[in-house]
Amino acid sequence: xxxxxxxxxxxxxxxxELDSKSPEKYETATRRRxxxxxxxRKRMQGLNTAFDRLRKVVxxxxxxxxxxxxxxxxxxxxxxxxxxxxxxxAKRPGTCHRQWLELQFxxxxxxxxxxxxxxxxxxxxxxxxSFSYQLDEHQVHT
DNA sequence: TAGGCCATCTGGTCCT
DNA sequence: AGGACCAGATGGCCTA
Numbered sequence: 001x002x003x004x005x006x007x008x009x010x011x012x013x014x015x016x017e018l019d020s021k022s023p024e025k026y027e028t029a030t031r032r033r034x035x036x037x038x039x040x041r042k043r044m045q046g047l048n049t050a051f052d053r054l055r056k057v058v059x060x061x062x063x064x065x066x067x068x069x070x071x072x073x074x075x076x077x078x079x080x081x082x083x084x085x086x087x088x089x090a091k092r093p094g095t096c097h098r099q100w101l102e103l104q105f106x107x108x109x110x111x112x113x114x115x116x117x118x119x120x121x122x123x124x125x126x127x128x129x130s131f132s133y134q135l136d137e138h139q140v141h142t
Numbered sequence: 143t144a145g146g147c148c149a150t151c152t153g154g155t156c157c158t
Numbered sequence: 159a160g161g162a163c164c165a166g167a168t169g170g171c172c173t174a
Contacts, residue, residue: 032159032160033151033152035160035161036151036152036153036160036161037150037151037152039161039162040150040151040152040162040163041149041150041151043162043163044149044150045149048148048149068146068147068148069147069148070147
């Protein structure tokens with residue numbers, strides 16, 4: 001993609017102080033800055049590729065609009081917890097095959113995904129009711 | 143037009 | 159020294 005800020009970048013802003021110093025130092029600093037920018041772009045592209053891959057495996061329920069990064073993470077979290085619930089409930093003694101199938105159907109429903117119907121308060125309830133351990137404070141930012 | 147989302151640049155920090 | 163990672167700042171694009 002075309003750079004959005006070509007005007008003020010890729011030329012290295014460390015230049016102001018270095019202008020008064022040797023041209024070699026200025027050149028080196030500029031080259032380093034440009035290389036760092038390129039690396040950062042590549043790193044962020046890698047991150048975005050990872051987000052795209054995550055979007056593909058996370059439920060979307062016909063949402064025509066692509067999930068934002070934040071929504072993708074929230075959805076992944078909810079999805080993992082729903083799957084976890086399926087597994088833990090299936091391990092309970094006395095769960096027959098039919099009940100287990102119904103459980104799966106119930107768990108993987110849009111209403112079980114707070115990121116689609118966003119309600120911060122409800123999300124906390126959901127987290128605590130559907131997961132077998134208490135999430136640390138830092139793990140759930142709303 | 144405001145607000146949300148995003149890409150990019152940048153400087154700081156940590157690590158090798 | 160240089161690379162990886164991060165967070166803040168900035169500005170563009172899109173939608174309601």
